[in-house]
Amino acid sequence: MEIFLAGTPNVGKSVIFSKLTGIGVISANYPGTTVEFSEGEVKFGQMTIDVVDLPGTYSLSGNSDEERVATNLLFHRRPDSVVLVADATRLERSLVLAFELIESGYNVVVALNMYDLAVKSGLKIDISALEESLMTSVVPTVAVRGEGVDSLLREAIRLRPKSAFRVRYDSHTEEIISELVSMMETSEWDFPIRAVAVRILMGDRAVREKAGRQITEAADSLAMDFERRHQESIESHIQRDRFGEAGRIAAEIISPIDSAERGRKTVSDITLNPITGIPILVAVLATVFLILVFGGGFIETLLVDSYEGVAEGFFDDAKSGASPLVQGVLDGVYISIEAMLAIVIPYILVFYLILSVLEDTGYLVRVVSLLDGIMHRMGLHGRAVIPMVVGYGCNIPALLATRTMGSKRERIILAVLITIAIPCSAQTAIIIGALGNYSGAEWALLIFAILILLLGLLGFALHKTIRFEASQLLLEVPELRRPTLSQTLRKTGIRIGEFLTIAFPLLLVGSIILEVMMAEGILQRLVDPAEPFMTGVLGLPAVAVIALVFGILRKEMALQMLIVLFGTSDLSVALDAQQMFVFALVMAIFMPCIAALAVLVREFGVKDAAAITAASIALALTFGAVANLVL
């Protein structure tokens, strides 16, 4: 048995999914958090039920990349039942999607989520009247606390006749629908034929493809005739009638009436007013930077000192009398753990904590609105801000999040900017953890300034070379919410967990190999050929090339490898401030890590991925060389 969770963006589908399956999925207070679907299982008695969490979509005929993920799955996999997760405080919008799902013949159960918020704001929702209108079950839920989720599951797997509810469109539209219906064979479709006709008229690509040219051409000429006679498109009429119906139902089942008026008012929001919003944005960014530098540095010292105090003696004991090979392995293990403590825990953890708070408050969407005008000058719209900010954590989710952009070209511009000019948390760890810590915060700030300048220039240059119209921002701005401690910790936990399980084994193996190679004297022979370039052009010690190469596996490994190579976590002994600066700058721009590269290939194809990689290596080395010359 298979259940889909569908709904408009930012209604809490992923939270319900987590509660049902126990699988941790990242959720946040902005539309478009989920761009890929997650799948999980839940046991109910003897049954095993597959649950799929779909990305949010406003309509079944949406044609943007992110919406297509949801609509394609719904189109091809025909789930046994679809749970429409609705926002109880903004019911009308969700109802429209419910109409579409019911019209398309899915077995729909409605989860009236955030029911507590609706009750708190004084709304009374007549649930049985809603069930009667929609001719299906409606279950109030409070997903964040898990309330109602069990009964929701019970309702979703219960056998029931499909809802016979249909929106009636205006007479001319209905006429066109019946004309199309009479032209098609019911047996060829898994959907009610009426829905097929409507979706063809709405421009649904999957349905049109299946319907064939004859039908779509007939539909188009009918639609054109409609438009000629009404001077208005048939899509407008269809959606207008759906929203009209939703409004009618909402007015009938929600009381008191004046609450509708109350719902219309939104609290004035200083983060959305440019005069106050821009200074707030600057303050937020500065705070994030300061917390990263000082908070991260403080935790690092604490961890490294206590680790050295505890473990150094232990490892020294183990090493004494062992063969050089075993000593190499032990050194590798010792240093890997130290590198983890020095970098991952302090900077990456702190960054993810901050990101989680920014996401859950809904503040990021304010930033999107504030910066949309500026982003347009880079050929992007404001939504690009979110993948960018996510990219400061890790490039992989950021590259996936580029799907929220409208067109392929926008996605590519954004992908280039993310891989080249946005340092991920590992690169930030290098910039702040090494450079900021040993050479001073002003050096780290200088790198961030260079990167932001590069971001602007690169964006502007790409916008000028790849000529096209950027697609336009149209985004719901969620209310600001207070982030909860448990959610923040849970999310940070998931992210750090993913990070550790991938990064630590790689780091461990890498360090052991390196130590062994050093012990056996192989390393020097590999490093020598790179020396003229590394020392001559970049002014770095030749061994740094190893760090650069390992940085391809994972970015933070570059720094960890430096620690391994020099045998100390106090890098100021081995590199002076200028060298550290050059190294950090090269690493910040340098090619994406292997995992990000894989995502690039998958999302954009080999050619574009190779081009982005080549560009990033060339830019990184050029910047490094210039920095070496200037300093």
Place this chain on the structure above:
Amino acid sequence: MAKTTDIANVLEVAPASVTQMLHKLCRQGYVKHEPYRGTILSRRGRRIARRIARKHRLLERFLSDMIGIEPEDGHDQACRMEHALSNEAEEALCKMMNHPATCPNGKRIPKCERGIPCEDCTRKALKLSDVDEGRTATISHLVSKDKDELCRTLAMGLVPGATVTVEKKMPLGGPIIVNLKGTRVAIARSIGDALRMVEAA
């Protein structure tokens, strides 16, 4: 030229009553009567007839398109409503339905007498960016040429008849923040330009 007996048949009244009423209308200058040939509307009469026909057909359009009444029913009801409809309501109806050219039976809807072409009247509808901050306006229609963008806009709930309050216009060509039934939506200027608005009085 209409013969007295024909009028009597259509209206289902006695020919004598028709003759009497025609005399009255003739005195007031609405019709011209030529003995043995029939009656014809005067210029003044034609103007009024055009106005009534316009109201009638707009109402038919409204009844059939907006609320899905069957055409025959719509005709009968429009016959009664046409006399009660104010000129102001007629104008608003025409704007709301985006200046329909014909009634549901295909008869031409006479143009209004304001002496401006319909296109100008359409252009008079405001774009979203013309609505001042803090003002509330209703979407009358959408003029987007890009189908995907149109569908995206509609799916967001920005449909004809939806009422929005403009909260903030972001600087540097940034988006317009509106309140749509309690939900804040950030709308890019160009999408806003596809929305034609009528401000609430």
